[in-house]
Amino acid sequence: MSSAIHAFTVYWRNYYCATLISEQVYMNPEVVLVHLEDHSLDIKQANLKAQGVAGINLDERQPFCVYIGRRITKSSRDLIQKYRLPDRAYIHTTSMSAELSFISANMAWARPGTLMMDPFAGTGSFLVACAEFGAQTLGSDIDPRVIRGTCGIGEGTVDDNFRQYGTTANYLGLNIMDFSNLPLRKQEWLDSIICDPPYGFREGARKVRIGRLRCGEDNKYPLSSLLLDLLEFAAQHLVVGGRLVYWLPMMREEFSVERIPLHPSMRLVAHASDSMKLGAARYLITMHKIAPYTPGQLEPTEEQEKVFNNYREKMFKEGEWADEDKPAPKPRRKGDARKET
Numbered sequence: 001m002s003s004a005i006h007a008f009t010v011y012w013r014n015y016y017c018a019t020l021i022s023e024q025v026y027m028n029p030e031v032v033l034v035h036l037e038d039h040s041l042d043i044k045q046a047n048l049k050a051q052g053v054a055g056i057n058l059d060e061r062q063p064f065c066v067y068i069g070r071r072i073t074k075s076s077r078d079l080i081q082k083y084r085l086p087d088r089a090y091i092h093t094t095s096m097s098a099e100l101s102f103i104s105a106n107m108a109w110a111r112p113g114t115l116m117m118d119p120f121a122g123t124g125s126f127l128v129a130c131a132e133f134g135a136q137t138l139g140s141d142i143d144p145r146v147i148r149g150t151c152g153i154g155e156g157t158v159d160d161n162f163r164q165y166g167t168t169a170n171y172l173g174l175n176i177m178d179f180s181n182l183p184l185r186k187q188e189w190l191d192s193i194i195c196d197p198p199y200g201f202r203e204g205a206r207k208v209r210i211g212r213l214r215c216g217e218d219n220k221y222p223l224s225s226l227l228l229d230l231l232e233f234a235a236q237h238l239v240v241g242g243r244l245v246y247w248l249p250m251m252r253e254e255f256s257v258e259r260i261p262l263h264p265s266m267r268l269v270a271h272a273s274d275s276m277k278l279g280a281a282r283y284l285i286t287m288h289k290i291a292p293y294t295p296g297q298l299e300p301t302e303e304q305e306k307v308f309n310n311y312r313e314k315m316f317k318e319g320e321w322a323d324e325d326k327p328a329p330k331p332r333r334k335g336d337a338r339k340e341t
Ligand SMILES: C[S@@+](CC[C@H](N)C(=O)[O-])C[C@H]1O[C@@H](n2cnc3c(N)ncnc32)[C@H](O)[C@@H]1O
Pocket: 092, 094, 095, 096, 119, 120, 121, 122, 123, 124, 125, 126, 140, 141, 142, 143, 146, 177, 178, 179, 180, 195, 196, 197, 198, 199, 203, 204, 205, 206, 207, 208, 221
């Protein structure tokens, strides 16, 4: 092996656990080779049974599959630690975890020279993730307390989060706006939209009632309508080639790819699930704008109303909360204990 090559071997179990088992280090290598051994969990289960019957020693088993490849880039997993919620200046019970925020930012292709918006920005988890990747970011939220920082855990505002990570130059600001009635010019000016729409689990969706400027119980904004508005908003405001990335809450048993709402200007690129308790899940949906705006579906179908609405009620219907499943109580004062969700 030439001194210009740095090679290492990784023990890889069922695609989610990788452990470095050997490494040969050379200074400033030109080429880095990776050798991955896949020791599947299923194989291990099978082996455990076989061990009892035939005395097979697991350690002597050959890997299920071996991959050898050239490393073309490094991951940024260290950012998960740097951006962990418990250390962040301003968070709320609805703040998205650092890991899922960075995954979302990756799916949206956040990078220098792009403009990203979160129309349900909350404490700005997606904004800070995209700013870290070099994108210019802006957001909006219906709740003035979110923007003033009077409902968070700890002292601070979204601005403080940017200051904390040294990315203020990539933050264009937050506005108080109702997504159902956004006062934005309908033009293609955004490269990406990332959001975690409210679905009534910890934070219900509301609309501002025109003329009264307040949101209350009677101004609910059903997820079935919100999703169609989101697709319409993306089709109108994204540049062609831009991306919409959002978290879709659904009960696991009700999810199917065919039920993901579509739009004539947008193509579904990917969906991935994050399982939750009580039969619930949220799905990371990635859509790519493939054509200039044409109007999409405006009213939800009966089926869409049935599967997208009342998420919270469906979860509770599954049964009583076990103590450990209960959501954290809403903080009453600043300075309460912090917990990564
Ligand atoms: C799930 S939280 C988003 C949390 C955010 N991703 C974070 O990490 O902090 C949903 C947000 O949507 C906001 N919201 C609810 N209805 C809205 C509406 N009609 N227009 C704009 N924002 C709304 C809520 O105030 C809440 O902050």
